[in-house]
Amino acid sequence: MILITGATGQLGRATIEFLLKTIEPGRVAALARDPHKASDLKQRGVDVRIGDYRDYDSLVRAFKGVNTLLLISSNDIVDRTTQHLNAVRAAKEAGVRHVVYTSFLRRTTGPDGLAVIMQSHVETEKALADSGMTYTIFRNGYYIDMVPDLIGRNVLETGTIFFPANSGRVNFVLRRDIAEGLARVLTSDGHANKSYDIGSDRTYSFAEIADILSEVTGKKIQYVSPPVEAYKQELAKHNLPAVFIEMLANFGIFFAEGGMDVPDATLSRLIGRQPPGMKEFLKTIYSKK
Ligand SMILES: NC(=O)c1ccc[n+]([C@@H]2O[C@H](COP(=O)([O-])OP(=O)(O)OC[C@H]3O[C@@H](n4cnc5c(N)ncnc54)[C@H](OP(=O)(O)O)[C@@H]3O)[C@@H](O)[C@H]2O)c1
Numbered sequence: 001m002i003l004i005t006g007a008t009g010q011l012g013r014a015t016i017e018f019l020l021k022t023i024e025p026g027r028v029a030a031l032a033r034d035p036h037k038a039s040d041l042k043q044r045g046v047d048v049r050i051g052d053y054r055d056y057d058s059l060v061r062a063f064k065g066v067n068t069l070l071l072i073s074s075n076d077i078v079d080r081t082t083q084h085l086n087a088v089r090a091a092k093e094a095g096v097r098h099v100v101y102t103s104f105l106r107r108t109t110g111p112d113g114l115a116v117i118m119q120s121h122v123e124t125e126k127a128l129a130d131s132g133m134t135y136t137i138f139r140n141g142y143y144i145d146m147v148p149d150l151i152g153r154n155v156l157e158t159g160t161i162f163f164p165a166n167s168g169r170v171n172f173v174l175r176r177d178i179a180e181g182l183a184r185v186l187t188s189d190g191h192a193n194k195s196y197d198i199g200s201d202r203t204y205s206f207a208e209i210a211d212i213l214s215e216v217t218g219k220k221i222q223y224v225s226p227p228v229e230a231y232k233q234e235l236a237k238h239n240l241p242a243v244f245i246e247m248l249a250n251f252g253i254f255f256a257e258g259g260m261d262v263p264d265a266t267l268s269r270l271i272g273r274q275p276p277g278m279k280e281f282l283k284t285i286y287s288k289k
Contacts, residue, residue: 003029006072008037018183053083059090080120113250134192141199144172164252169261171199181270197264
């Protein structure tokens with residue numbers, strides 16, 4: 001039995017869809033906090049189990065009889081380390097043999113402002129390595145699906161990408177392609193105790209993204225990398241929550257220091273094709289406008 005956590009989220013759901021193309025639904029279990037969110041999966045024969053990363057006993061119950069677990073990192077970053085360590089301990093106690101974990105791509109652990117995100121990944125990876133279970137780490141690149149938020153939802157009106165990443169290059173990846181790679185790894189051998197950098201063999205600077213966007217839309221888009229404080233002040237004018245502003249600014253700093261400048265072709269080998277590039281992605285989002 002293969003159990004997918006975060007099954008009600010975007011990556012978990014997409015992974016289950018890929019799994020169901022190649023294996024029987026009876027071999028797939030899905031962890032959900034709220035069973036209503038997974039009722040369609042249940043109808044399709046997936047074994048929906050109830051559990052919460054914060055409730056250790058619920059996880060031990062949910063993981064019984066599971067051979068391979070996909071542990072999708074929590075989207076609640078406040079006490080994420082505790083949540084993940086609960087899941088790793090529960091997996092061990094329930095007799096899980098192999099854990100695949102979705103971590104984050106990184107050359108450095110980034111500025112202090114990202115510690116709340118990075119520490120949980122560092123500690124979860126270590127807990128898995130120390131657990132005695134076999135594991136595969138997916139160090140996922142930055143979701144390309146989230147590029148419109150980074151470059152500003154109104155970029156076509158302003159004509160400017162205003163983001164403090166300087167000339168830092170980033171490895172971006174489509175959630176759906178990660179899901180396909182995860183499904184491949186969950187159903188094949190040869191991945192024990194391996195860490196994979198998940199993205200593409202091509203990284204992008206924001207100046208390049210501006211050029212590609214200009215080409216795709218036919219409108220001249222320029223890139224400006226402001227001082228971090230000026231960036232935060234600009235976002236504050238648009239009444240964004242302070243925590244969101246801090247997060248985006250810290251990602252800018254992280255990108256500027258080359259923290260995600262890690263090209264890697266592992267994902268294309270796993271899925272047997274080249275992931276779409278930035279031009280292809282931006283076309284799908286902006287070419288209709
Ligand atoms: N690489 C990147 O660029 C990037 C960007 C954003 C996020 N991430 C990370 O990647 C993960 C997966 O991405 P996604 O797009 O699928 O996120 P998502 O759509 O927000 O899904 C998160 C999933 O985690 C579940 N979850 C949250 N807290 C939980 C808890 N206490 N116990 C059990 N399950 C819990 C959610 O359940 P509910 O449906 O019940 O809320 C949901 O199923 C995120 O959670 C985040 O850690 C990576």
